[in-house]
Each structure stands twice: as C-alpha cells, then as structure tokens.
Amino acid sequence: MRIVVQEAPFDFAAEAQGFSRGLSGMGAVVTFSGLVRDDDGRLAAMEIEHYPGMTEKAIRAIAEEAQARWSLGDLLVIHRHGLLAPGETIMMVATAARHRAEAFEAAEFLMDYLKSRAPFWKKELTADGAEWVAAKDEDEAALDRW
Amino acid sequence: MRIVVQEAPFDFAAEAQGFSRGLSGMGAVVTFSGLVRDDDGRLAAMEIEHYPGMTEKAIRAIAEEAQARWSLGDLLVIHRHGLLAPGETIMMVATAARHRAEAFEAAEFLMDYLKSRAPFWKKELTADGAEWVAAKDEDEAALDRW
Amino acid sequence: MDVLYFAWVRERIGLPKERVETSAATVRELVDELRAREARYEAAFADLSALRVAVDQDLADFDAPLAGVRELAFFPPMTGG
Amino acid sequence: MDVLYFAWVRERIGLPKERVETSAATVRELVDELRAREARYEAAFADLSALRVAVDQDLADFDAPLAGVRELAFFPPMTGG
Numbered sequence: 001m002r003i004v005v006q007e008a009p010f011d012f013a014a015e016a017q018g019f020s021r022g023l024s025g026m027g028a029v030v031t032f033s034g035l036v037r038d039d040d041g042r043l044a045a046m047e048i049e050h051y052p053g054m055t056e057k058a059i060r061a062i063a064e065e066a067q068a069r070w071s072l073g074d075l076l077v078i079h080r081h082g083l084l085a086p087g088e089t090i091m092m093v094a095t096a097a098r099h100r101a102e103a104f105e106a107a108e109f110l111m112d113y114l115k116s117r118a119p120f121w122k123k124e125l126t127a128d129g130a131e132w133v134a135a136k137d138e139d140e141a142a143l144d145r146w
Numbered sequence: 147m148r149i150v151v152q153e154a155p156f157d158f159a160a161e162a163q164g165f166s167r168g169l170s171g172m173g174a175v176v177t178f179s180g181l182v183r184d185d186d187g188r189l190a191a192m193e194i195e196h197y198p199g200m201t202e203k204a205i206r207a208i209a210e211e212a213q214a215r216w217s218l219g220d221l222l223v224i225h226r227h228g229l230l231a232p233g234e235t236i237m238m239v240a241t242a243a244r245h246r247a248e249a250f251e252a253a254e255f256l257m258d259y260l261k262s263r264a265p266f267w268k269k270e271l272t273a274d275g276a277e278w279v280a281a282k283d284e285d286e287a288a289l290d291r292w
Numbered sequence: 293m294d295v296l297y298f299a300w301v302r303e304r305i306g307l308p309k310e311r312v313e314t315s316a317a318t319v320r321e322l323v324d325e326l327r328a329r330e331a332r333y334e335a336a337f338a339d340l341s342a343l344r345v346a347v348d349q350d351l352a353d354f355d356a357p358l359a360g361v362r363e364l365a366f367f368p369p370m371t372g373g
Numbered sequence: 374m375d376v377l378y379f380a381w382v383r384e385r386i387g388l389p390k391e392r393v394e395t396s397a398a399t400v401r402e403l404v405d406e407l408r409a410r411e412a413r414y415e416a417a418f419a420d421l422s423a424l425r426v427a428v429d430q431d432l433a434d435f436d437a438p439l440a441g442v443r444e445l446a447f448f449p450p451m452t453g454g
Contacts, residue, residue: 012166017159020179020235027183030176030253033166034454037173037244049380051446054430079453089166091454098183100261100373101288104254107176111246111454117432119446120453121380132381135450142247180373195299197365200349225372237373246454257373263351265365266372267299278300281369 001067001075003059005050007082012089019076019094026073026096028103032111038086042126048090050081051119062113069146070106072097077110081120112142147213147221149205151196153228158235165222165240172219172242174249178257184232188272194236196227197265208259215292216252218243223256227266258288293358295322297336298367301343304336312364319345319364320354336366344369374439376403378417379448382424385417393445400426400445401435417447425450 004010016031023029036046059077066075073096080090093110097103114120122133150156162177169175182192205223212221219242226236239256243249260266268279295312297305316322323340326333337343340354346365347356358364376393378386397403404421407414418424421435427446428437439445 013159013163016162016177020158020181023181024233025183025185027181029179029181031162032246032250033175034246035166035169035173035175037171039171039244049383051377051379051427051430051448054427054446057430058432087170098185100178100180100254100257104178104250104257108246108250111250115246115454116451118453119379119427119448119451121449122452123380132449133452135452140450195302197296197298197346197349197367200346200365203349204351261373262370264372265298265346265367265370267368268371269299278368279371281371286369 001063002077003056003063004078005055005059006078006080009080009088010078010092012092015076015078015092016094019074019096023073023096025098027098028100029094029096030100030103030107031092031094032107033092034090036084036086036088036090042128043086043124044127045086045125046084046090047123047125047130048081048084049121049123050079054119055079055081058118059114062110062117065113066095066106066109069109070095070097070102072102072106075106075110077114079114079118079120109146112139112146115139116143147209148223149202149209150224151201151205152224152226155226155234156224156238158238161222161224161238162240165220165242169219169242171244173244174246175240175242176246176249176253177238177240178253179238180236182230182232182234182236188274189232189270190273191232191271192230192236193269193271193276194227194230195267195269196225200265201225201227204264205260208256208263211259212241212252212255215255216241216243216248218248218252221252221256223260225260225264225266255292258285258292261285262289293361294363296363296365298365300368301336301366305332314358316358318354318358319347319352319356322358322364323354342368374442375444377444377446379446381449382417382447386413395439397439399435399439400428400433400437403439403445404435423449
C-alpha cells in the first residue's frame with residue numbers, strides 16, 4: 001500500500017507502470033485519475049486546500065478498509081493539493097486483484113470515500129472571482145452502496 | 147474511439163498517458179488492464195486464439211454501445227492475441243467522462259462484454275500440457291447488470 | 293459456404309476452416325449433417341449447449357437460417373478480457 | 374485546545390487556527406460560545422448542517438465530548454477526489 005499527499009505534479013504513466021510491475025499473481029489492475037475539469041472555458045485554476053495530518057490519516061483508514069473488504073495485491077493513492085491548472089491530474093488511485101470485479105469495486109470504494117471523507121476542499125478560480133465547490137448530495141449518497 | 151487488436155506487446159503506461167493527453171473537458175479517466183495470472187507457479191504461457199475479422203467487428207459494436215449509453219470523452223480498447231508469458235499485459239481499456247460514475251460504469255461494461263462477447267479463447271500451457279480456459283457462469287451472469 | 297472452427301472445436305475437428313456445400317436450411321440442420329458425417333464432428337458437436345455460433349461474424353443461434361450466408365463459425369463460449 | 378478552520382469556514386472566521394480556552398463540555402457547547410463571541414463566528418456557524426467537525430483528526434459529531442481533546446477542526450463537507 002502506498003499513499004502520497006503532495007503539492008507537486010506526479011507522472012500518472014510512471015506511477016501506473018511502477019504499480020503494475022510490482023505485482024505478482026494478479027490478473028486485474030484498475031486505475032482512476034481525476035483531472036481538473038473546465039466546463040465552460042472560464043476556469044483559470046483550481047485550488048485544493050487540505051488538512052495536513054488528518055489527510056494522511058483519513059486516506060490510510062479508507063485504504064485499510066478497502067484492503068479488509070477485498071483481497072488486493074496492492075493499492076496506491078496519490079492526491080495533490082495547492083494550485084492546479086485545467087487538465088492537470090488532481091489525484092489517482094490504482095488497485096490490483098486476482099479478478100476484475102474486486103479491482104473495480106475497490107477502486108470505486110476508494111473514490112467514493114476519498115470524495116466525501118478525506119479532508120480536501122476545492123475552490124474554482126475564474127476571472128470573475130473564486131468559488132468553493134459544493135459537495136453534492138449524490139456523492140454522499142454514493143457511500144450507501146458500501 | 148480507438149480499437150487495436152494485435153499480437154505484439156503494448157506499452158500500457160504510454161497508452162494511458164496518450165489517452166489522457168488527448169482529452170478536453172473530462173474530469174475522470176478509468177483504465178483496466180488484464181494480466182496473465184499464474185495462480186500456482188505452474189503456468190508456462192497463455193495462448194490466446196481469436197477470430198480475425200469478427201474480433202474487430204465485435205469489439206467495435208461493444209464500444210459503440212458504450213458510447214451510446216454513456217457520454218464519454220473517449221474510449222480505448224487494446225487486446226492482444228498469440229503467446230503471452232505470466233505477468234504480461236493481455237489487454238486494456240480506458241474510458242474518459244466528465245464524472246467518475248460514468249467512466250467506471252463504461253469501463254466495467256466494456257470489460258463484461260469483452261470477456262463474454264468478443265471472440266477470444268484462452269489456453270493455459272503448463273509442463274503437464276495445455277488446457278482451454280472454461281468460460282465462467284459468473285461472467286455470463288455479469289451481463290445481466292446492463 | 294466457409295465454415296470456421298475455433299479453440300477446442302477446431303482441435304476436435306482437426307482443421308480451422310473448410311468449404312461446405314449443403315442444402316441445410318438452418319445452422320442446426322447443418323450440424324446434424326456434419327455429425328452424421330464423421331466421428332470427429334460428432335465429438336465436436338455432441339453438446340450444443342457448450343457451443344456458440346456466428347453467422348457472417350455475428351453471434352447467432354442454432355435456428356438461424358443459412359440462406360445467403362457466406363461464413364459460419366463454431367466455437368466454445370468466449371474467454372476474452 | 375487548538376481549533377482549526379478550513380475552506381469557507383476559515384475565510385469567514387478570518388484565520389486558519391487559534392488557541393481556545395473553554396469549559397464547554399461538547400463541540401456544540403463550544404460552537405454556541407463562539408457564536409456568542411463575535412459576528413464572524415456567527416456567520417461561520419449559522420448553519421451547522423452545512424458543517425463538519427473533526428476531533429483530534431477524526432470525523433465526529435457536534436455532540437462529541439471535549440474532555441482531553443487537543444485539536445478540533447471545523448470545515449464544510451469535503452470535496453476530494
């Protein structure tokens with residue numbers, strides 16, 4: 001298990017490759033990456049605030065829960081904070097399991113919990129000013145699945 | 147949409163990176179890769195037979211169905227055939243969407259259909275001989291979800 | 293019409309492809325003709341529930357008509373991905 | 374105890390962290406004390422349903438006891454991922 005919280009960009013391709021190379025006996029690898037989305041061409045940047053100390057602790061608890069629920073060969077979570085430009089990669093998860101269903105479920109579980117239970121807050125910066133991204137009801141509802 | 151059926155190995159990391167770089171306005175990228183799994187250390191190689199002509203046609207139909215069901219920024223399917231060693235990457239899919247639920251669902255849909263509706267057949271080669279991999283009831287049942 | 297065989301169907305019949313002339317109206321009738329022809333076909337087609345059929349490269353069922361068909365293929369359930 | 378504020382809670386209160394001495398027994402009692410103190414706290418804590426609280430870096434609820442707590446944090450619902 002590897003968990004990284006950092007401000008600097010990371011190389012998704014290198015991380016995904018390194019993750020896959022370290023595996024043994026696994027048949028399925030799932031990755032998710034979240035990108036800064038600019039819906040209407042007005043986004044100048046996204047700023048991500050976090051709670052140092054709690055962030056790592058919360059992600060570790062989520063990852064350990066995933067490992068307890070599924071038999072995973074490995075898992076990886078990388079999450080950035082600070083100022084990001086449109087199109088930049090905010091975060092990624094990777095999961096490896098013997099079969100595809102486990103790898104998919106674990107990745108979705110990680111994403112659902114990282115979304116609503118890891119202390120990150122997104123703010124969108126446009127020419128008109130800054131606005132905090134509101135949490136969505138559907139993201140909270142997504143947790144009911146687990 | 148890009149669909150590749152080939153015997154040669156491919157570079158998962160480079161493909162995933164190229165896929166992500168070509169996107170615009172997408173917030174979520176999911177990849178799945180399937181690896182040759184050696185459960186008990188006895189597997190010498192896996193041989194994958196396919197039906198040239200029908201393979202590409204079947205994958206294209208599955209991919210078009212995914213595009214019709216979800217609003218995808220792009221999708222990629224690469225599937226190898228021929229002789230593969232344990233640990234080698236057999237295939238990958240990548241999906242991009244505005245939100246994570248769409249990207250995950252489309253990737254799982256692609257995988258469920260590629261598993262049971264694309265004309266590939268796996269044979270395991272061990273020191274004791276060769277054996278065709280049997281289709282699993284659960285793989286057929288997985289299609290009911292869609 | 294061209295008839296193709298894949299995976300263990302190919303192995304039991306002993307060839308990947310052959311030209312078959314038939315007046316069979318459906319896939320099932322052709323299968324019955326082949327089974328009556330030689331033991332290797334009987335071995336391959338003994339349990340149709342373990343087989344799949346594609347008509348002109350589209351999955352079909354055993355009651356599919358053969359009129360106008362150029363390419364027929366028999367194979368076990370697929371194991372891709 | 375250290376009290377931390379994040380996102381728009383931090384912006385409304387005007388600082389990321391402060392030392393608070395209190396005899397409040399629960400998070401809710403402390404919130405009431407702060408709201409009574411200054412308008413900026415009232416603005417931040419007006420709607421508790423829009424807020425989350427962490428006690429010593431674990432999510433908690435507003436009835437959580439404060440005895441022995443070293444670090445309290447208030448913030449809006451999280452938007453990670």
